[in-house]
Amino acid sequence: xxxxxxxIIVTAKIEDEQRAEVxxxxxxxIERFGGTVTNVDDWGKKRLAYEIQKMKEGYxxxxxxxxxxxxxAEIESRVRIMDNVIRYLVVRQDEA
Numbered sequence: 136x137x138x139x140x141x142x143i144i145v146t147a148k149i150e151d152e153q154r155a156e157v158x159x160x161x162x163x164x165i166e167r168f169g170g171t172v173t174n175v176d177d178w179g180k181k182r183l184a185y186e187i188q189k190m191k192e193g194y195x196x197x198x199x200x201x202x203x204x205x206x207x208a209e210i211e212s213r214v215r216i217m218d219n220v221i222r223y224l225v226v227r228q229d230e231a
């Protein structure tokens with residue numbers, strides 16, 4: 136099992152309940168493909184480095200998880216088409 140981190144930026148134009156649903160869907164995706172979520176870090180509302188889809192702010196979430204090496208590609212393919220997610224990235228955490 137490798138350690139990964141999924142970073143997502145959720146649009147600021149939705150309600151709190153909808154944002155929570157987006158994060159829950161991401162956690163469910165990880166678990167569906169055999170991964171285990173170890174930590175969810177909510178950074179809150181931040182200003183974007185540049186304007187994306189006419190938005191200047193977004194909510195940042197970092198989901199740490201452990202999974203096999205095939206899982207990140209599956210997660211990225213599903214998160215890519217999710218509504219309200221404006222950016223995403225899965226990175227591997229190296230043992231240091």
